[in-house]
Amino acid sequence: MSPLQLVITLLNRAKEVCSSEALLNAEISKILTDLKDNDYPRHFVHNILREWKQGKPINQSPKQHFKQTMVIPYVKGLSEKFRKDVKDIGIKVYFRNPKNLGAILKPNKINDPFKISGIIYKVPCCDCNQFYIGESGRTWYERSKEHHRDIKNKNLNNSLYTLMAQTKHQIDWNNVSILDFLKQKHERKTLEGMYIQKYKKLTFNLFKGCNVPSYTNKQVHKALK
């Protein structure tokens, strides 16, 4: 499989197995990291990704000065020399770490968003159309334990407990959903704030809203729309 075909295969499979756009974006970032770890040049991967996102048919033999490309295991001291030698006869060499490459070619099981860490989540109410929006650097399974403990301990700083105490409404634990994924803590907190602002009147969060700092990434700004 050529490097180009490998990238396209990974992207197509991600699209197939991911049930939402948020999951797909999370999977694509993972693919980009894996490819980077395997010494795939950034511009090479990003060019393919851009055309793939635009739905363009991707030229299976991209215009380049090399007649052929190959991916070989990286062996310190040997692989660089080999790459240099075959460059002259028109072969472009990419190195790989066999273990990592094997791992990224294995089918992923990421269809359970509740098992992914770094989340923005939504917890609905059983008795009205309001919901709570929260964020966590951990998975929903881990975060939900904390909510249950706060409710049991009647923690007034917990929005879920406060809702239950004030309105006698019940939390709809069976319909929790994951709105987004973001690993970076500060940006995730901002993203959470954006979601709360977006659904302001519908949320029962005790603390609402925040401004978008200029450093925040595209994903945060997208949530605004």
Ligand SMILES: [Zn+2]
């Ligand atoms: Zn309610």
